[in-house]
Structures are given as C-alpha cells and as structure tokens.
Amino acid sequence: MEKEETLRIDNYCFVCGKENPKGLKAKFISSNGKAKAEMILYKEYQGYSGIIHGGIIAALLDEACAYAGISLGYYTVTAEIKIRYRKTLKVGEKIIIEAFAEQIKSKLIQAKAQIKDSKDTIIAEAEGKLIIKEKIEKS
Numbered sequence: 602m603e604k605e606e607t608l609r610i611d612n613y614c615f616v617c618g619k620e621n622p623k624g625l626k627a628k629f630i631s632s633n634g635k636a637k638a639e640m641i642l643y644k645e646y647q648g649y650s651g652i653i654h655g656g657i658i659a660a661l662l663d664e665a666c667a668y669a670g671i672s673l674g675y676y677t678v679t680a681e682i683k684i685r686y687r688k689t690l691k692v693g694e695k696i697i698i699e700a701f702a703e704q705i706k707s708k709l710i711q712a713k714a715q716i717k718d719s720k721d722t723i724i725a726e727a728e729g730k731l732i733i734k735e736k737i738e739k740s
C-alpha cells in the first residue's frame with residue numbers, strides 16, 4: 602500500500618510564508634480554534650483597477666480556516682470552501698481576517714472565516730470543510 606504523504610512546513614506558503622518573496626506574508630495568530638490577522642493588500646494583488654482580486658481574498662479566507670484548524674492541533678487540507686463576496690475590497694484598505702473552527706467528526710473540521718474592513722463592514726465570508734491529515738506533534 603502507498604504511504605500517505607506528510608504535510609511539510611517550509612515557510613514558503615504563498616499566504617503566510619516568511620521566506621516566499623512573492624507571497625502575501627500574512628501574519629496569523631491563533632489559539633483555541635480561532636485565528637486572526639490584519640493586513641493591507643496593495644496594487645500587486647488587484648484584478649480590476651483598484652479592486653483586490655477575488656482569488657486573493659479566497660486564499661486569505663482559506664488560510665484563516667487552516668490556521669484556526671492548526672490551533673486545534675491538526676494539519677488539514679481544504680476539501681471544500683464556499684465564499685460569499687459581499688463588497689469589493691479596495692487596494693490599500695486595512696483588513697481584519699478572522700476564522701473559527703471546530704472538529705465535528707474524527708477527520709472533519711468545519712470552519713468559518715470573514716474579512717472585515719476597518720469600519721467593521723464584512724467584505725467576504727467563507728465556510729470551509731477541512732480534512733485532518735495529521736496531528737501536530739508538540740515539540
């Protein structure tokens with residue numbers, strides 16, 4: 602039988618990797634099933650002029666869900682994610698990304714995430730299903 606691939610962390614994650622020169626370098630803090638980051642996205646990440654690309658927003662929401670799952674002690678992969686884009690996100694606006702995750706089956710974590718602007722307006726929301734691949738060993 603084929604051995605299952607393990608997930609490796611090498612700081613090159615497109616969203617959070619400190620070593621990735623082309624990444625977003627988002628800094629998440631997470632604990633007890635919750636994750637949070639604050640950041641500003643610049644013109645490099647736009648689609649239409651002045652508006653941040655929806656794929657970038659989706660990547661941030663996905664990452665927030667993953668970090669919320671990590672804080673429960675598991676590395677996961679995303680099986681499904683549903684995004685609702687409520688408002689356009691303008692280039693240069695400060696955003697707050699938050700997620701909440703709970704384990705609902707032995708291998709399944711359900712997560713919700715949202716991005717708000719500095720006026721507390723919801724820009725986008727997500728619901729994700731994350732499949733547990735491995736337990737994080739405490740070092």
Ligand SMILES: CCCCCCCCCCCCCC(=O)SCCNC(=O)CCNC(=O)[C@H](O)C(C)(C)COP(=O)(O)OP(=O)(O)OC[C@H]1O[C@@H](n2cnc3c(N)ncnc32)[C@H](O)[C@@H]1OP(=O)(O)O
Binds near residue numbers: 706709
């Ligand atoms: C501090 C630490 C720093 C860390 C920094 C780095 C962070 C980096 C973070 C990066 C984050 C980036 C995030 C990313 O980008 S992750 C990368 C993007 N995602 C993927 O590549 C996933 C690709 N897909 C797969 O690998 C498989 O299809 C998966 C694993 C998803 C399912 O595989 P498979 O189809 O073979 O399933 P199974 O037979 O093994 O079943 C396993 C269990 O799962 C249940 N199931 C399956 N699908 C669903 C579903 N849709 N809804 C509900 N449940 C579902 C299933 O019922 C079963 O449960 P049970 O019957 O056992 O109860």
